Amino acid sequence: MTERNRGGVAVADRRREILDTALAIADEGGIEAVSMRAVAQRVGVTAMALYPHFRGKEALLDGLVGRVLAELTLPDPAAPWRDRLRDLAHAARRLAHRHPAVAPLLFSRPAVTPDALRVVDAIYQALLDAGVPSDQVARIERMLSTFVLGYAVSEVGGRFGTATMGTREKRGQLPGLVLQAHNELPPWLDAPWSWEAEFDSDLADLVAVISTVAGAPSTGKAGR
Amino acid sequence: MTERNRGGVAVADRRREILDTALAIADEGGIEAVSMRAVAQRVGVTAMALYPHFRGKEALLDGLVGRVLAELTLPDPAAPWRDRLRDLAHAARRLAHRHPAVAPLLFSRPAVTPDALRVVDAIYQALLDAGVPSDQVARIERMLSTFVLGYAVSEVGGRFGTATMGTREKRGQLPGLVLQAHNELPPWLDAPWSWEAEFDSDLADLVAVISTVAGAPSTGKAGR
């Protein structure tokens, strides 16, 4: 017995339609393109017609984060904990690449929605299976998720730079700025072959931390 | 021979005055309170008067990031590398707490401005002194700065939650959501005593990673 409005559209479907539209607009034009008016127009309705579904723009953005988080597929619970953590990290990174405008919003929404809690729980489970003491599980989860989110947002947000050449040449000529350590490093090492490969190396290092915290011997060193 | 406008104000001072004003507004009302019109009004000028100094709002926000980054004090180069990295991390975290509205902007600006490069160079130097192989220095720098920025932004942005009680009680009752691992953990461990203490533990773990990558024996395990 789903509720229906005059047009015969189930209200839950309408809500999802609004979020799908908002996500499409965000993917195409960035978060600043997501206006109540633009979303409404694409849905084929007035901006005010969104308010029965979302209290305001903030609520719509909350919904957008949930919509994106729901896309994240959890790893197979039967897999080894290392694989589960790696799969989850890669899935999160790919998600950020798919929805670069929405990813940064995760920094300002607490992970207390059902969509977020199921992810946290999967990480908790992997850490417990790894042998991490229970008084360290929450900390390690935050450390891991902070790094993964931070790395992915740095990539899509542009913090890591565009990897176009020429930036280094300029550095040498910056007036009155001495970059001692930069000059000791080969220039081509500033950017990695592949951001995914670097992500893998970082994950390997963090998994080693987890093994250490768990009291088990670290199995793999990082390396490139 | 500094250039002066009709009012007798040096143009460089005018630029700084605009940025100081923008920062004050951001600190008080968040980033969305920083409008060309609001900044101009506080400076005592029309919005259009900002355009000779900044090409547009994006350029003003770039300047704001530089203004904040310039506040970060570099560690004593004579100190041991571990202390230098820790001091830098804590200084960055405090900076984010002082200017919570500006910190997230760092994710979308590449670290290629002089203000940013001097920070990166200080980290490079510490990592080289630690014995990190040169082909790993840039990667480790990104891993470290990504974590530090991500942690600080998570704190001030609200991702880590408000640490008010009650959220956990709700979790148990979320309809149709089974949080297996959550139920195995004592509820009071969800949030740490102090976010700063957790930050310290995380840093200790990351410093241990650096020691491992450097080939030196890890000196300190994490612990709480």
Add this chain to the structure above:
DNA sequence: ACCTGAACACCGTTCAAGT
């Protein structure tokens, strides 16, 4: 060069009114 004032094409949200 620096600044103004008017104008344009937008915003989010409230409110009274319709069905």
Add this chain to the structure above:
DNA sequence: ACCTGAACACCGTTCAAGT
């Protein structure tokens, strides 16, 4: 309950005009 249309108080930016 859901939606409309007008209105209010904002935006960033362009443009012609002033000094």
